[in-house]
Amino acid sequence: MPTMNLLQAINNALDIAMESDPRVLCFGEDVGGFGGVFRATSHLQEKYGRERCFNTPLVEQGIIGFANGLAAQGHKPVAEIQFADYIFPAFDQIVNESAKFRYRSGSLFEVGGLTIRAPYGGGISGGLYHSQSPEAYFAHTPGLKIVVPRNPHQAKGLLLAAIRDPDPVLFFEPKRLYRASTGEVPEADYQLPLGEAEVIKEGSDVTLLAWGAQVEVTEKAAELAEKEGISCEVIDLRSILPWDVETVAQSVLKTGRLVISHEAPLTGGFAGEIAATIAERCFLYLESPIQRVTGLDTPFPLTLEKEYLPNHLKIVEAIKASIDF
Amino acid sequence: MPTMNLLQAINNALDIAMESDPRVLCFGEDVGGFGGVFRATSHLQEKYGRERCFNTPLVEQGIIGFANGLAAQGHKPVAEIQFADYIFPAFDQIVNESAKFRYRSGSLFEVGGLTIRAPYGGGISGGLYHSQSPEAYFAHTPGLKIVVPRNPHQAKGLLLAAIRDPDPVLFFEPKRLYRASTGEVPEADYQLPLGEAEVIKEGSDVTLLAWGAQVEVTEKAAELAEKEGISCEVIDLRSILPWDVETVAQSVLKTGRLVISHEAPLTGGFAGEIAATIAERCFLYLESPIQRVTGLDTPFPLTLEKEYLPNHLKIVEAIKASIDF
Amino acid sequence: MTTTTASQVIHEPRFMDGDEFHIATFALLQQDGTLFEGARAPELGRETARRIYHTMVLIRVLDERMLAAQRQGRLSFYMQCTGEEAAVIGSAAALDDDDMIMAQYREQGALAYRGFGIDEFMNQLFGNAEDYGKGRQMPIHYGSAKLHYMTISSPLATQIPQAAGYAYGQKLDGQGRCTITYFGEGAASEGDFHAALNMAAVHRAPVIFFCRNNGYAISTPSVEQFAADGVAPRAFGYKMHVIRVDGNDVLAVYAATREARRIAVEHNQPVLIEAMTYRLAAHSSSDDPSGYRSKKEEALWREKDPVNRMRLWMLAQEWWSDDEEKTLQEQLRREVLETMKRAEKRPPPPLASLVEDVYAEVPARLQEQLDALEAHVRRHPEAYPKSAPGLDQGGA
Amino acid sequence: MTTTTASQVIHEPRFMDGDEFHIATFALLQQDGTLFEGARAPELGRETARRIYHTMVLIRVLDERMLAAQRQGRLSFYMQCTGEEAAVIGSAAALDDDDMIMAQYREQGALAYRGFGIDEFMNQLFGNAEDYGKGRQMPIHYGSAKLHYMTISSPLATQIPQAAGYAYGQKLDGQGRCTITYFGEGAASEGDFHAALNMAAVHRAPVIFFCRNNGYAISTPSVEQFAADGVAPRAFGYKMHVIRVDGNDVLAVYAATREARRIAVEHNQPVLIEAMTYRLAAHSSSDDPSGYRSKKEEALWREKDPVNRMRLWMLAQEWWSDDEEKTLQEQLRREVLETMKRAEKRPPPPLASLVEDVYAEVPARLQEQLDALEAHVRRHPEAYPKSAPGLDQGGA
């Protein structure tokens, strides 16, 4: 099986999607000839022509508006937002339009063909505007699906599923792992299910939940905790919306403890929704308060980014707090 | 003391703010000569001139961009977004700009003078795009303050405080109550504190928490529950960001039960954040799972709006579920 | 490739503000139904002309009747097209019936021209079980897949970049179709407008941007909307073909739109049309224009009534008669009234419709929410007169 | 009040696409440092000319040195102004020093012209404890309240409507000040651009919209950014004064901006300036242009180097000499290097700075978060080499 980094896996998924369905298009700022500032769309214009892979003018609301129209017309646009921090000018087109297209028309029209890709997250010395994790901003929007892969294998399978899914999907890519994360990725066309979490390590004392780049950090924390005799179950949520309540609840019913981690600020972050839901579902089984290990309630800093980020040390402390409660 | 409806209270607050500080300006779509589609800015142009109260072109991102600039320059813009549903084109200017202006410049520059007013909420046969409650979309954004008044007296005092607050404030007005809610409102200039919840009815069995128009619904539910012998403590959160954890936690430590209600969809709604935080703070004191009585995880409907909304009957059922757990 | 412009080099600073350029207004028909001297009517044909005129009368009748219904409290909300029928219907008539229409909200005439039935209008207006939109949107948010008329969305201008994308898709399909998108001069201030025109021009999408410049955005007059002479001069910023037309002149609108369609489809080029017209009615049933404009101004424009103008032309062509007019008016009034009565009585959409169409399939979490709601409604049937009966009938 | 346009009425459909209109390019200085025939240099004065030129050389040296530092791994990121110095510095020089500058990110020259010190640049670039922005933003996000230079914000075009609002506030203050906002031809595609120009024109804000049309937005050439001949023709859509200028010609830029400032301040009218120039360097230190443009094209533009052009003119004026050039270059190189070394060694901002400036006062919840973080850092000092030492010194 070939080894790929996360960018190559994404490029490969886009290539397969365009190859297997002429209705798939890729576009965005610098996506065309150059292949995107991260090179996720490299060579796609060469292979599929300028009509199917192209640069757009620099206007996110236009990119998504255009993509909504293309999707309504029956095409399958894969629009790139250069950084997730720059998705907000398109917020109206996504939240008021993409998400509600099918509902408001009673399914006469829909933009299910739409996929929006955006690199997200910190740890790359990006400061305020190249580090944000905006998944929670969108998770309050029925009609959207939100997916975050943790490694190359997942990225390929989830992206192919996202592009072919009948609903609009936001696909947030952990850019810190673009080149850092490598792994075996099947050459063939395959899909991984949307809406399903994955238990990536079984354990009995505490459930650890994360998504995207934070899964790796959480796994590292689990390792450290295991050394101290704490058995950790690690779950990758994978889909933020709709999210897999069952898998998480089952695990917490077993362990009685839950630690959730994401980079975004605490207040209003998606860990809050998960904690609220699981506290309700598992009320009588919880041995200690659900812990949230997240960014601070501030914008994302630069020089002190390491202090800001919810690293493995902070997660380990939360695990112990959970155990020692 | 004069009696005013909520619109009059807001108009009165704007009048006082403009009278007492020449740096206060009011603008937005139809805000000028006409006084706004709800007439919240009636007569302000006549009194303070076209330079301080005016119509803008129809462009929300421009309205807030312009307001950010004015605020950075030292003025105190009060920008109206005609319906909260139409605030999303300005999402980038609010979330990436207003909220981060002070932080990114190390306080060299700030837009604390900014206040954004927007009518929100359902119950007026408004359907998808004239009913939304978007407070949770903004509550994930450090740097913003978010305020929602429940009645005319609160509206005046909170709006005056918002305009004079040194941070940018989103002020969501419950439009269902604009003319429906009347009450005594002091003629004088007064302010109510931001960031502080208010216990509006004491009780011992269960804490009920809401904000804006939902407070009235919650009070009605409390009345019904009291008839069945359940003693309810009712809290108006008033400020969504920063929110008053202490007051809510104190109450729940006492009652051991919490029911939170808002109109917005369940998933990612602000009740989730509150439930997560309170479940952590009051872990050993909670007698039953925190109940969230909210809109469905769908866009806002029209014909079946009554079914969709979290009315007093649904809250009463949640109270009983909480008690009978 | 490079940034040089081919423009002339000068050595004196010369500031321009566009005053040098004038965009004329294209007009063919005078108010008395005769053509301007030298004007040539487009090749319209009797049948098309009658179809246009019939649609105009239908829309007038529908608008009057439904506004009255709103006043009687039978309807929550309504928006009239009054005064802009020529702009909307004349342009729709110039298209092929399977070109896409992406409208703002005041373009019921385009939909009626395509054949949307009075009962279809009524079902939407009353949000009953037969509304294609399942009673989710406010009145006037029509849509029809079979008539290629995109369901209306309230957030302004969002459909404009969507139209560019839709048209781009049509170009890829190579079937010679195009898209028209309608919007007001107010909506043209939104950022989405700029995005749309620029993207359409760069990517050569066959789309017609049709601006109804009717002088107002609710209470805001166009002089407070922009400083320029209308919306048309913006086209130069995108190097886009543009024409300004008398929007109350159905012949000019038709001719301009036909030519715009030809440019769009044959050259894969977007075109901007600015139709100068006037919103004769209030903005909506919630609005009262007396607070922001004069009766005199309204009267001035009432004299330019586009329906009347076309009627006079039709009469002169002998394609129409006063008798036909009378019959049609009566027939339509009756039909609208009867259809309304039937639509009012239709049941509301069933409870389960609340959770449909959010996703292609109802997710587990949402199904739970529906189940809980259904149980709740069963416990309190008296509180939910719209949905409880449907449950008893084994629905939901 | 009404919607009629005063435009001429015509009876033939006439589509226009702006090809009829030409916006010339204003230029004064030839590459050899002599004026075009018939061109007249603006009244610049020796001191101002020297201040401009000095700033140009400083920026060249700074850019070269800091890119090298980035390559050596001493700096995480850098962006050069190379090729656009005349546009940026020439325009800044034409303003009053207390006019507001709201830039995009490639305008370090304007800030240097105002007197921002090399150490101030360095503190920001290294995000140390003396950075005014407290090490929160990436390198090149400078700001200075005392020099009226708004702190840079990465999201593109957001500053453009803000500049309109800022200028409107200046108008209300009545002190005769104005605002200039710089942006690239790429950023001008954003919706915020359209919003800004329209609002400024309608509300008559004294703002200069200065577009650096440097041919590229990262890899995207301007022909894929817009179909029109540059950004200038957009002004007509807002009835705004516009001038296009050779952006590599410091004299033309200066003259155009002075006149623009006069129009803005005396008439409360916004003005658009399009400066035609070229981004000689890579987009940023993360970029490699060889993937999207030719060496030949770059060479062509290197011949039009604006700094060189001005130097030749200065020499001809005898306002500058080769000796002075040599001394200045050496002095600046040394100064930049030494200042950099000092800045690199300054400590990072203290831990507590993480939660400052989010609000005017730190809210209770956030203070709790800081307290918890501080306790955590104390438990793991080895993991936080930047902030732990500060805590030991009794900080935070």
Ligand SMILES: Cc1ncc(C[n+]2csc(CCOP(=O)(O)OP(=O)(O)O)c2C)c(N)n1
């Ligand atoms: C994004 C957005 N902002 C505001 C509104 C509220 N609104 C509805 S119609 C309207 C005026 C539109 O004017 P125009 O585009 O000229 O169309 P007209 O009503 O004249 O046909 C406004 C402000 C909206 N629907 N969407």
Ligand SMILES: Cc1ncc(C[n+]2csc(CCOP(=O)(O)OP(=O)(O)O)c2C)c(N)n1
């Ligand atoms: C809203 C937003 N979208 C995308 C980006 C990423 N980005 C940074 S610079 C740039 C290109 C800007 O080009 P231009 O405006 O022409 O300025 P130049 O770099 O040529 O000076 C892009 C796409 C951003 N910073 N903000």
Ligand SMILES: [Mg+2]
């Ligand atoms: Mg209008």
Ligand SMILES: [Mg+2]
């Ligand atoms: Mg550029």
